[in-house]
Amino acid sequence: MNTRHVGPFTINPIGLGCMNICPVYGPPPALADAQRLLLTALDEGVDFFDTAALYGFGESERIIGNTLSGHRSRFTLASKCGLHGVDLQGNGKKVRVIDGRPETIRATCENSLRSLKTDVIDLYYLHRWDKKVPIEDSVGALSDLVRAGKIRTIGLSEVSAVTLRKAHAVHPITALQTEYSLWTRNPEIAVLEACRELGVAFVSFSPLARKFLCADLIDTSSLLPTDWRHTSPRFNAENYPHNLQLLNTYQQIAQDVACTPAQLAIAWVLHQAPHIVTIPGTSRIDHLKDNMGALNIRLSADILQRLDQAINAHNVKGNRYNDVASSEVDTEVF
16 A cells, blocks of 8 residues: 655555534434444545544544544544634534634643543644734644643644744644645645645645535535535635536546546545645545545546646636635635
8 A cells, every 4th residue: 555654654645534524514424324434444544534623513533532442553643723612602502713822722632632532642733823822832832732742743724834834943843734626726836845845744635625526516506504615605606607617627537547536636636746645524435435546546647737727726716715714724825
């Protein structure tokens, strides 16, 4: 099996993003199905599981802890802090809050360790940079957790190359995670090169463009009202019909390569640089197995050129986030 490096960890280039076992794009799978998915992922060679305190307001971490703690030596575990749920009104209903204060980071880590049923988290990300807190202070708190043996390495999520360099000066950053796919090219502006220069692994999330590159999400009206994609400008009634037209050429390329559209999307990400790994998420075992098949796909220079021309930063219509979500991230924009 091909492997890649994330700091001191040698892993399968395709991990599993564990947001989808909680309600984000639709109803979550039943608990038994979520557990079956995680165990099947292990059997399929997944040895890098990515979760966060935010996902299901801790439910994703709890499911992973209850399901995989007995197999802890078989995988590298990543989770995130700095973005979580808080009951602000005291009515039992949690809301999403960005909080990168050192004391919050420490408390979130302790909660995650209990939920995950582990003594140490291998890779612990700052999920969002809290712009009210200097990045140096948040990373300093994370470095204290490394020294305390609570976490092994530090990651950042959705930050710019400038912020990465500031953070790296405080403590070595092992991985930077952000969205990267054929239709989201922002990391190509500066972050991919900064990661290469600093020896930081780049972790691509949403390599399937939130199902767009699976080429079977034709009618967004079929999505549940609570589906996150309703908030994304790329999926709205004005932009999505235009974006769907890009799939005609894309599907033809998948046929020429003799792979599924999903496999083509994941293979493209992995072909961009050797310091890239990716964490497609799914709640279905058949999709999981299909995604893992991308490891066997080899793309020629001609195919890569055709893909770059078919879907890129210039012909995709709409921002990836709405105005509120865009204000919360620190990534470069075209």
